[in-house]
């Protein structure tokens with residue numbers, strides 16, 4: 001089968017790695033990903049050019065297209081490809097609103113009484129938004145309505161000092177139309193531990209994946225600016241040190257109810273559904289949805305996948321999803337980024353990766369925002385590559401991941417605290433405190 005994978009990051013490298021075991025993979029990417037280029041036929045072209053994507057797919061007799069990132073989903077790439085009878089792993093433009101329009105997501109929870117909702121307001125008028133902040137007696141989270149590449153959300157007590165700064169940021173969102181909307185979603189700040197559960201959705205039924213915890217802050221001990229994610233881990237039982245089976249099951253029910261509600265509201269949702277939740281004193285609460293795999297979370301779950309991804313995709317497009325198996329192992333993924341990321345000056349410098357020795361240790365590398373020229377692989381200003389290790393225990397996986405790092409050199413750093421014994425204990429302790437409050 002000829003499968004197209006759209007996107008050029010580590011998430012797509014992990015997707016291609018699985019699909020290439022049993023399919024002919026064609027990759028459509030904005031820049032040459034060295035990991036994907038080894039496994040697939042490819043073209044380097046604009047991921048926003050839907051006409052060109054369609055033509056590339058038709059020329060190569062593509063039967064299924066797997067859409068990696070959110071931006072083409074927002075533009076309606078699935079609608080364009082499905083008109084040509086090319087089935088997609090990814091929702092159409094209307095259903096993708098679960099990620100691309102935060103006001104849509106919150107309203108859906110309200111209208112369909114989906115559990116896990118929170119207090120919030122949506123405003124298309126600056127004055128009303130400011131009044132809401134003034135009268136809301138809890139700390140707030142300010143979110144532009146549309147896509148911001150993971151960089152638009154700001155929290156009082158973190159990036160915003162107080163409510164005055166929250167109002168200032170709200171004005172900036174309106175004035176600069178950050179994310180394309182003159183509007184804002186203002187939410188209560190939740191206390192607890194964040195986690196992700198992703199699912200394969202065939203338009204009706206879903207198969208959930210192991211729970212993952214990502215680390216958005218750039219620096220160790222969860223300090224510094226919010227990034228797309230610096231690393232993530234899973235446990236062998238698919239749960240997390242602070243997440244029980246009961247909480248996992250409740251979360252899956254939220255995902256199921258969300259799919260049912262999207263289907264009623266705007267039509268069939270097919271693809272990957274990514275739910276980011278906060279485990280609070282009152283149980284799981286929804287923070288946001290993505291209409292695609294998470295990055296780095298895709299690297300964790302796909303490294304554990306024990307069912308052929310091509311077969312899963314075929315079943316998904318035939319609305320006949322079957323049980324999906326994952327190895328009962330732990331996984332630890334750490335992102336290697338340029339020094340001083342996200343404000344780096346080391347773009348265009350060489351990063352050396354000894355993949356052979358990394359694989360000997362039991363690790364795997366998935367390339368993200370790097371490029372290759374005659375001199376070798378070079379950094380850009382974004383996350384460079386993910387290193388993933390799986391093992392019987394989390395401490396083994398973490399230590400393999402750390403050992404692999406000595407085979408990557410350049411102006412780079414990674415968060416060595418992710419998934420350490422100390423960090424995992426702190427998370428359990430934090431959850432205990434939240435439950436006692």
Ligand code: GLY
Nearest residue numbers: 228229294295296
């Ligand atoms: N890791 C967060 C995301 O993929 O959006």
